[in-house]
Amino acid sequence: MNKLRKADKSLIKDLNRSTVINAIRRKGPISRTEIAQQTKLGQSTMTKIIDELITLDLVHEKGEANSTGGRKAILLEFNNLFAYAIGIKIMQDHLIFAFTDLQANIIDKREIFYESSSNTSLIINLMIDTIYEFLNDFHIETKNLVGIGIAVSGLVNSKTGMVLRSPLLDWDHIDISQPIKEEFSLPVFIDNDVNAYMLAELEFGYGKTSNQFICISLGDGIGASFVIDNKVYKGEYGGAGEFGHTVINVDGRPCHCGQYGCLETYLSNRALNLNAQEFSARYPKSILNGQNINYETLTLAAREKDEMAFVLFEQVSKYLSVGLINAINSFNPKTIVLIGEALVGKEFFINESIERAKENFFRGSIETKIVTSNLGNDAWVQGAALQAIDMVFQPPIYEEANSLISM
Ligand SMILES: [Zn+2]
Structure with a gap:
């Protein structure tokens, strides 16, 4: 396990340097005055650190800030390269x-x-x-x-x-x-x-406005990740977020984890095929019959106005909302961000899932925002x-x- 450093002068110096470098990295281009306001460091300490960072090529001086009447300030930006x-x-x-x-x-x-x-x-x-x-x-x-x-x-x-x-x-x-x-x-x-x-998501997405949120991924598997006070919570052994293996039906489908009725057995790409088996007799003309169904093929079928595709998305919305309610009741998060390949067909299930998930323990008093990630696959x-x-x-x-x- 990592040992903590001794609290001495060199630690304080490194901590101050860390504060300045992170202010420039996260808020740059930024003026010296803004850094001072943000870091609360004394003028001479801050100037010394910035000079060092410029000498090391970690920070560049760049242009000038828009003048508001006073002297124009040189901006500092982190050298990403x-x-x-x-x-x-x-x-x-x-x-x-x-x-x-x-x-x-x-x-x-x-x-x-x-x-x-x-x-x-x-x-x-x-x-x-x-x-x-x-x-x-x-x-x-x-x-x-x-x-x-x-x-x-x-x-x-x-x-x-x-x-x-x-x-x-x-x-x-x-x-x-x-x-x-x-x-x-x-x-x-x-x-x-x-x-x-x-x-x-913490760096470029919802982390900019929220320090307490959950990501739930939908695709080949169902997973989750939790941010608490700006940090990813991993659990003692790294297993926090095996959300796909929370049980929603004790007499349900067998799961590869050994349990029955896990959320994943109703919502993963593979589960879509099992869901389809329950409806295929009722929709013999569906273009999905005989196909390997995943969120992509299901979306294409729904866009072709295939009736069974709509029914299957209705199932997705029903199961997903149960998962969302469980997440809301367990963690009372400010925001839930949905991610993953299932979002290709989001127009067919997201709004309904969100509407259904409002029927949680906190209804009428606290509302959790449920959104889809704005970040792409990169x-x-x-x-x-x-x-x-x-x-x-x-x-x-x-x-x-x-x-x-x-x-
Ligand atoms: Zn399972």
């Missing part, structure tokens, strides 16, 4: 890579396909090769990378780097981060994909990269910190 990060999302049959700057803006993106159920050493080698490609193509060295972040569906212990269980990939106790760490001598982070997405890999980026900007309170702040 000071270093880079790599985010990787592991899918069932392909890897998505993003090479990003320090604000997680994507500079380059690549997708590499493999046979699903390939062994993990092949996947690790594909990752290593592609990271070398980025290094070569952008003429940088490993020291220019702050780290590598990986996102994967399933139960991940981000502290140990172990994927404890991923039903989608059929992985059980797999450590894919260690070989990459050894190859590049870089910090490698790994987390559940919804937690990774949540980091992007948020998965940006969030993966943010695991590495966020780490270097954390207040340097631990002994073994990988930090741009401690210098």
Whole structure:
């Protein structure tokens, strides 16, 4: 476990530096006066830190602020290209890579396909090769990378780097981060994909206006991620957010987790096919009969005005609203943000689900806002990269910190 640093002068200096650098990173371009107001640091301390950051090329001076009559102020902005990060999302049959700057803006993106159920050493080698490609193509060295972040569906212990269980990939106790760490001598982070997405939502999305919210993902699986006081809550072993395995029908369908009637068995892509089986006799002419149904094909059918597609979306709305009510009653969040591939057909189920979910314990007194994420699919890999980026900007309170702040 990480040990806390001794509270001495150098810690205070690093903390002050962290406060200034994060103010410039998050609010920049920003004037010196605004930084002083925000950080409450004394003028001389702040000036000294800013001078150091400029000398180190971490911060640039830029243009002038709009004059409001007084002297024009030079603005400071963070040098996003000071270093880079790599985010990787592991899918069932392909890897998505993003090479990003320090604000997680994507500079380059690549997708590499493999046979699903390939062994993990092949996947690790594909990752290593592609990271070398980025290094070569952008003429940088490993020291220019702050780290590598990986996102994967399933139960991940981000502290140990172990994927404890991923039903989608059929992985059980797999450590894919260690070989990459050894190859590049870089910090490698790994987390559940919804937690990774949540980091992007924190940075670019609802995190800007809310510090207490939940993301629920709908697609191949059903997952969730919780932000409490601006931090992703992971539970003791990294398993917080296995929301798809909350039971909504004790006598329901068998789930791969061993229980019956999990939310996921009614709402995942696979579940849509089971839902369809219950209605196909009533809608023999449906274009969905005989098709592998997922949210995409279901949406296309609904756009063709297929009657069974409407009925299936009605089912989705019914089950989703139960899930939403359970989330609201358990966490009383300010906002629930829906994410994931199911949103392709959101016009067919979101409004109804939200309406139904209003029938929760708090009705009439507290209203939880339910919204869909405004971030696109890139948020998965940006969030993966943010695991590495966020780490270097954390207040340097631990002994073994990988930090741009401690210098
Ligand atoms: Zn389950």
